[in-house]
Amino acid sequence: xxxxxxxxxxxxxxxxxxxxxxxxxxxxxxxxxxxxxxxxxxxxxxxxxxxxxxxxxxxxxxxxxxxxxxxxxxxxxxxxxxxxxxxxxxxxxxxxxxxxxxxxxxxxxxxxxxxxxxxxxxxxxxxxxxxxxxxxxxxxxxxxxxxxxxxxxxxxxxxxxxxxxxxxxxxxxxxxxxxxxxxxxxxxxxxxxxxxxxxxxxxxxxxxxxxxxxxxxxxxxxxxxxx
Amino acid sequence: xxxxxxxxxxxxxxxxxxxxxxxxxxxxxxxxxxxxxxxxxxxxxxxxxxxxxxxxxxxxxxxxxxxxxxxxxxxxxxxxxxxxxxxxxxxxxxxxxxxxxxxxxxxxxxxxxxxxxxxxxxxxxxxxxxxxxxxxxxxxxxxxxxxxxxxxxxxxxxxxxxxxxxxxxxxxxxxxxxxxxxxxxxxxxxxxxxxxxxxxxxxxxxxxxxxxxxxxxxxxxxxxxxxxxxxxxxxxxxxxxxxxxxxxxxxxxxxxxxxxxxxxxxxxxxxxxxxxxxxxxxxxxxxxxxxxxxxxxxxxxxxxxxxxxxxxxxxxxxxxxxxxxxxxxxxxxxxxxxxxxxxxxxxxxxxxxxxxxxxxxxxxxxxxxxxxxxxxxxxxxxxxxxxxxxxxxxxxxxxxxxxxxxxxxxxxxxxxxxxxxxxxxxxxxxxxxxxxxxxxxxxxxxxxxxxxxxxxxxxxxxxxxxxxxxxxxxxxxxxx
Numbered sequence: 001x002x003x004x005x006x007x008x009x010x011x012x013x014x015x016x017x018x019x020x021x022x023x024x025x026x027x028x029x030x031x032x033x034x035x036x037x038x039x040x041x042x043x044x045x046x047x048x049x050x051x052x053x054x055x056x057x058x059x060x061x062x063x064x065x066x067x068x069x070x071x072x073x074x075x076x077x078x079x080x081x082x083x084x085x086x087x088x089x090x091x092x093x094x095x096x097x098x099x100x101x102x103x104x105x106x107x108x109x110x111x112x113x114x115x116x117x118x119x120x121x122x123x124x125x126x127x128x129x130x131x132x133x134x135x136x137x138x139x140x141x142x143x144x145x146x147x148x149x150x151x152x153x154x155x156x157x158x159x160x161x162x163x164x165x166x167x168x169x170x171x172x173x174x175x176x177x178x179x180x181x182x183x184x185x186x187x188x189x190x191x192x193x194x195x196x197x198x199x200x201x202x203x204x205x206x207x208x209x210x211x212x213x214x215x216x217x218x219x220x221x222x223x224x225x226x227x
Numbered sequence: 228x229x230x231x232x233x234x235x236x237x238x239x240x241x242x243x244x245x246x247x248x249x250x251x252x253x254x255x256x257x258x259x260x261x262x263x264x265x266x267x268x269x270x271x272x273x274x275x276x277x278x279x280x281x282x283x284x285x286x287x288x289x290x291x292x293x294x295x296x297x298x299x300x301x302x303x304x305x306x307x308x309x310x311x312x313x314x315x316x317x318x319x320x321x322x323x324x325x326x327x328x329x330x331x332x333x334x335x336x337x338x339x340x341x342x343x344x345x346x347x348x349x350x351x352x353x354x355x356x357x358x359x360x361x362x363x364x365x366x367x368x369x370x371x372x373x374x375x376x377x378x379x380x381x382x383x384x385x386x387x388x389x390x391x392x393x394x395x396x397x398x399x400x401x402x403x404x405x406x407x408x409x410x411x412x413x414x415x416x417x418x419x420x421x422x423x424x425x426x427x428x429x430x431x432x433x434x435x436x437x438x439x440x441x442x443x444x445x446x447x448x449x450x451x452x453x454x455x456x457x458x459x460x461x462x463x464x465x466x467x468x469x470x471x472x473x474x475x476x477x478x479x480x481x482x483x484x485x486x487x488x489x490x491x492x493x494x495x496x497x498x499x500x501x502x503x504x505x506x507x508x509x510x511x512x513x514x515x516x517x518x519x520x521x522x523x524x525x526x527x528x529x530x531x532x533x534x535x536x537x538x539x540x541x542x543x544x545x546x547x548x549x550x551x552x553x554x555x556x557x558x559x560x561x562x563x564x565x566x567x568x569x570x571x572x573x574x575x576x577x578x579x580x581x582x583x584x585x586x587x588x589x590x591x592x593x594x595x596x597x598x599x600x601x602x603x604x605x606x607x608x609x610x611x612x613x614x615x616x617x618x619x620x621x622x623x624x625x626x627x628x629x630x631x632x633x634x635x636x637x638x639x640x641x642x643x644x645x646x647x648x649x650x651x652x653x654x655x656x657x658x659x660x661x662x663x664x665x666x667x668x669x670x671x672x673x674x675x676x677x678x679x680x681x682x683x684x685x686x687x688x689x690x691x692x693x694x695x696x697x698x699x700x701x702x703x704x705x706x707x
Contacts, residue, residue, distance in 0.1 A: 039483045152516075153464050154464055217458075
């Protein structure tokens with residue numbers, strides 16, 4: 001047996017000895033298989049079980065209380081103008097990085113012709129970025145972003161200002177609904193390489209419990225809800 | 228267990244506690260525990276009426292997982308491999324250190340960035356990598372400060388809760404080379420901005436990123452980290468190799484199970500509804516990904532956990548390291564984390580450290596408790612911490628190791644306590660004597676054999692009658 005196999009065998013046999021099992025018991029295997037297949041939900045907080053409109057309002061309120069700025073855009077043109085406003089609000093150059101997300105790509109960018117868009121993963125000198133969340137859970141104001149060329153993960157962490165767009169129809173009540181959306185997209189038992197649940201800007205309270213924004217990630221988080 | 232930090236012999240614990248009590252700076256810093264965490268947790272809990280039900284469910288999730296741990300470990304491993312990653316099982320700290328060093332060397336690593344990981348502290352990873360010629364940069368702000376001070380963290384989620392900003396400013400002025408001498412470091416904002424700039428260079432240059440995991444999900448083969456700073460995400464995403472190091476009990480079966488526990492974790496720890504970032508990492512970069520690590524490895528550490536399974540201390544394996552028991556412990560709040568002389572301090576450390584390091588190395592820890600029960604009350608995983616500490620005390624006593632004087636005194640007391648007539652007679656004789664000796668003050672400034680008590684506070688004297696005598700009197704007067 002090679003060294004890695006020995007380590008594996010040692011740990012598993014110690015666990016089995018402690019539990020007084022062989023690992024081959026049919027009932028135990030069935031219990032595990034059943035739980036993984038059915039993935040039953042626990043208690044869902046009542047605050048997550050509201051009408052779609054109430055969920056949007058809760059998402060807004062939670063994000064605001066966690067230090068994000070939220071804009072509701074009724075039209076795609078408004079959304080584009082909100083992206084520009086987020087940069088102006090912090091005196092940032094009107095330039096940002098984004099991926100190849102088709103929803104973002106087909107926005108009417110003509111509505112803010114002063115904006116310069118760059119594409120691809122974030123680079124060290126980028127000061128602002130735009131991503132799209134595939135889902136958002138109202139219960140704690142949490143946006144779900146997934147890795148890939150459409151919305152590279154580095155966009156969420158390297159620049160000092162991050163704007164996230166979410167369609168109102170992608171807002172759900174609880175985390176579990178968001179994961180069900182991901183299961184529908186990627187298949188059961190599979191997740192994209194990275195799923196980021198983002199609920200506010202980067203912060204730290206390590207020194208004297210004093211909260212400071214922009215510890216390592218973005219100082220500014222803007223969320224634009226479209227539709 | 229790594230290093231001298233694990234050796235909490237009675238001597239060092241008592242000396243550490245005495246030093247902590249006399250340390251004015253530490254006492255000022257510890258006020259922040261009360262001002263911050265306790266109030267914030269109470270508020271967060273009050274905003275979630277389902278909290279107690281979630282706690283019961285979380286307990287059941289972990290109990291079920293531990294009962295089937297071998298099978299969930301195998302299921303998790305299958306999923307990691309399916310997503311292109313690799314899993315390494317490490318029976319001991321030494322195995323884990325060697326595996327990580329080998330992986331780093333294999334990747335040609337010169338610089339490693341790290342997210343906050345208590346398990347990496349437990350195995351003494353940094354020293355091992357540095358001895359292997361690799362530079363290690365802690366990137367969590369608190370851990371960065373600890374690293375430049377050459378200290379161990381004093382709290383499992385707030386590593387520098389024992390420090391004030393003035394002390395940190397001195398550390399930065401000393402350790403961050405190449406910056407103007409007269410730069411402003413007076414405010415917390417200044418300090419955070421400087422750490423951001425210094426560590427940004429490390430993130431960009433790192434070859435390997437090492438993180439811990441708050442949870443591992445068997446259903447998908449994912450590792451979850453829960454952070455506010457975003458340093459863990461930069462650590463996972465930018466270098467070409469991501470290594471996760473986690474202990475075997477971090478596994479939960481499904482995403483739903485993870486959701487239930489996540490609802491409790493931040494609320495119990497920092498008192499947030501949720502942290503800014505909760506990140507699920509599943510394998511390396513996929514086809515078409517413009518960023519992310521080229522390889523993804525998980526090191527699963529046992530290091531004594533399997534011996535806790537199926538025994539008196541299995542409940543402790545439910546711990547999710549939120550820190551609530553530290554924040555609410557009157558002993559922790561008085562002496563801070565370093566006095567414990569153990570990487571894991573407070574009530575959870577008092578139970579876990581003897582299990583991992585052996586009771587010989589941690590004999591005073593289960594005794595460092597007033598048994599007020601607040602730790603169990605606030606534990607989101609319903610771990611009966613006082614009962615578990617009591618079990619360690621019993622084991623320690625049964626082994627016959629406590630000092631002779633302590634054993635003799637306890638035996639003497641037991642002899643009397645088992646003979647009610649003798650006990651009452653002694654009480655009736657001694658109580659009035661002590662009352663007379665104490666005089667009008669009603670308290671002793673010093674007393675033979677009680678120096679440990681009277682060294683730091685007065686001992687109140689009995690008022691002249693025993694409890695039993697007073698109780699009998701009250702009953703008589705009530706019956707009349």
